[in-house]
Amino acid sequence: MLFNSYEFIFVFLPIVFFVYFYLNSKRLTVGAKGFLVFASLFFYSWWNVVYLPLILSSMLFNYVIGNSLAFDNKRGINKGFSKNTILTFGIVCNLALLGYFKYADFFILNLNLVTDIQVEPLNLLLPLAISFFTFQQIAYLVDSYRDETKEYDFLNYALFVTFFPQLIAGPIVHHKEMMPQFASKWNLVKNYRNIALGLFIFSLGLFKKVVIADTFAEWATNGFDRAVTLNLVEAWATSLSYTFQLYFDFSGYTDMAIGIALLFNIKLPINFNSPYKALDIQDFWRRWHITLSRFLRDYIYIPLGGNRKGNFRTYVNLMATFVIGGLWHGAGWTFVFWGFLHGVALCIHRVWQSIGFRLPKVIAWFITFNFVNIAWIFFRAKEWDDAVKVLSSMFSLDNVNFYTYKISSLLVSINGNDKTLGLSVFAFILVLYFNNSMYYYNNNFDKNRKSSLLTSFLLSYAVIEVHRVSVFLYFNF
Incomplete structure (x- = not known):
């Protein structure tokens, strides 16, 4: 089920909201939590019910491992096993599950390329949200280890993992960020x-998306x-279109997740803070994707040694972290190269700072934005x-005639007019000069007639456009 669908906006969300608070009003707190877990699993299963046992098994496994890490090594199920062993086992099993579904075919295809062995690809369908709920549970295991x-309550743990606003594409949350909020009587x-x-x-998020x-x-x-060749202007238009598409798609999803969670009095962590205003990488x-950056820093970069073991080791750790981050986004060498580019950029930035x-x-802004824009191509x-088609055309003067309407042919084939060019300028103005949604999230929102009218306009306009339903980009990762 998609946030940008009529069944979610007009059926699922209102029913879950009213039933949840009705049960709480009758002091059926456990029942309300159980209903929210059930609703979240229904939300997940709407996509493909075949993978429901997968997320349930993953939750049960990590709940048991997490609890075993919380006990003293000399007692209970930890007897004979160190906490390091249990944590390693838990992380390896989580990564094996993710690796099997997400990277098995990638490994097979590359094995076939470098050897004479010809193994048939498994052609596995990537389970929805597996990257996000796997990382979230790995973070839980590490936090339990520390x-x-x-x-100790499986229902609470299930709610932590499955809470539907953030289940599919984050933000990646910590247990200690979420459960005290669900336990608060004021919520x-x-x-x-x-x-x-x-x-x-x-x-606002729905408007951004649709x-x-x-x-x-x-x-x-x-x-x-679709295009076989591009000229310089068309290539820049293409790259900037994806740069803005990705931003408004994922930040729009995050806004929707944060907004839905607020309906249930839950504050999710901020995931975007005007990244295209950045002055360095x-x-x-x-x-950008703040909770993923936090995860990569806390659970990969710092455990590798961070910046504590000299400059050379710091650069190696940065490169390793971002190559892993690239691979997390997708099983392909273009993703790995994208991560590699960002790792190199961060190393250069560190040298520049020193x-x-x-x-x-x-x-500084011009260099940063254009590097990010070019890296998004991969x-x-x-x-x-x-990637080569777009990138090479961005720096080629072949077939460019600024006195013709060649660029218009690309636009007309899409919308029948040149509105997309104006939208690009509008997008630049939005991301560079306007307050982002987090400005209002952080206690700068006034519940008055003006905000009500703006909400009504954004929601009404977006709902009209919901008919052209499209999947969020990060569902693919």
Whole structure:
């Protein structure tokens, strides 16, 4: 089930909201939690019920491992096994599950390329959200190992993993961020300010997705997947279209997740903070997909040694972290190369900082944004040839005639007019000069007539466009 679908907006969400708070009003707190878990699993199963046993088995396994890590090594099920052994076992099993479904065919195809062995691909369908709920549960195991988290109630743990606003594509949350909120008695009753703010942020996210991102998606698809050749202007239009599509698609999803969670009085962590305003690549990763950046830092970069073992080791750790981050996004060498590019950029930035050089803000922004834009080409391209087609055309003057309407032919084939070009300018203005949704999330929202009218406009306009339902990009990762 998609957030941007009529059945979710007008059926699923209202029913879950009213039943959850009705059960709480009758002091049936356990029943309300159980209903929310059931609703979340129903939400997950709507996509493909075949994979419901997979997420249930994963939850049960990690619940048992997490509890075993919380006990003293000298007692209970830990007897004879060290905490290091149990944690390693838990992480390996989680990664094996993820590896089997996400990377088995990638491994087979590459094995076939370098050897004479010809193994048939498994052609596995990637289970929805497996990357997100796997990383979230690995973080839970590590937190349990560090005695930062204890959970002895399976219902609570199931709610932590399956809470439907963040189940499919994050944010990646910690147990200690979520469960105290569900336990708070103040969160068991309807909060009308949270409802108003939640509806506003949800409407903003829905507008981002169905009005802005999906419009850019048509142009990006035309340039990457349909066009045989591109001229310079068309290539830049294609790359910028995907750069904006990805931003408004994923930040739109995150806004919707945050808004829906607020309806239930739950505050999810901030996941985006105007990343295209970044003045350097480190700043970009502090703003883009913040919970994933946090995970990579806390559970990969720091355990590898972080910056504690000298400059060379720091650069190796940065490269390893971002190559892994690239591979997490997808089983393909283009994703690995995208991660490699960001790793190199961060190493260069670190050297630049150590020398003490500073660039004027406008130049720093220009370099950062264009690097991110160019790197996204490899993230988007289905094949190396697609990336080369777009990238080479971005720096070629062949077939460019600024006095013709060649660029218009690309636009007309999509929308019948040149509105997409205007939307690109509009997108730049939005991401660079306007407050983002988190400005309102952080206590800058007033529940008044103006905000009500804006919410109504955004929601109404977006709902009209929901008929062209499209899957969120991060569902693929």
